[in-house]
Amino acid sequence: MKLLRLARLICLLTILLASLSMSACHQDQPPPWQLSDISGHMPDLSFQLTDDQGKTVTxxxxxxxxxxxxxxxxxxxxxxxxxxxxxHVVMQQLGKLSDGVRILFVSVDPTRDTPAVLHGYVSAFDPHAVGLTGSPSDVEALTKRYRAAFTREPGKADGSYDVSHSSGIYIFDGNGKARLLATPADTQDKLVHDLHLLLSPGDTT
Structure with a gap:
């Protein structure tokens, strides 16, 4: 009987130690993302707009x-x-991996931002950037799809005006699935870290 109790005690201790070991191991693992994870909370990338070359793209x-x-x-x-x-700095830090990235700059001011204007603007910053424009209704529908917002401010005396708009960067994987959200407060290092994960083989799903 004593041997049986001892065997049971050893078995229980083994299970307990294994459980504690697995728990510690799990706690030591850092979260995979440094930006806000929006997987499952935003719809897939979907649009039909005009790019900065005047071509209809989806x-x-x-x-x-x-x-x-x-x-x-x-x-x-x-x-x-x-x-x-x-x-642009993030793309430089990614090096060759940046070839797998596209920055889609969607204009919330389609009246002034023609394809030619957008092309001159985005190409001055980075070759991976693409300017996109469309009808006011198309742009508004896309902002609503991703819970973004914009408002045209009252015009100035010289006829110019400003547009207040959301400043989040929505990041989608190669399959068009919404994965991450970056804000102006997020550092370049965070962006580089998470883009590395998305661009490298065997990224976190």
Whole structure:
């Protein structure tokens, strides 16, 4: 009987130690993403717009690429140029991997942002950037799809105007699935880290 109790005690201790070991191992693993994980909370990438070459494009044209969707406009005085410059540095840090990325800059000011205007603007920042425009209704529908927002401010005396808009960067994997959301507060290192995971074979699913 004593031997039986001892055997049971050893068995229980073994199970307990194994459980603690697995728990510690799990706690030591860092979370895979450093940006906000939106997997399952946002719809797949879907649109039909006009690119900065004047060609009609859809989300299917960017399948196989990790896409960074950003809403902005070329007359933006600060946030847009800062964001594009920020992403240019990220692309440089990615090196050759950046070939697998496309930055989709969707204009929330389609009246002024013609394809030619967009092309001159985005190409000045990074070769991986593509300007996209469309009808006001198409643009509005796309912003609503991703819970973004924009508002045209009252015109100024010289006829110019500003557009207030959301500043998030929506990141989709090569299959067009929404994966991550970056904000202006997120560092370049965080973006580089997570894009590495999405671009490398065997990335986190």
């Amino acid at each position: 989300a299917a044209d960017y399948r196989g690429k990790v896409t960074l969707l950003y809403f902005g406009y070329t007359h933006c005085p600060d946030v847009c140029p800062l964001t594009l410059a920020h992403l």
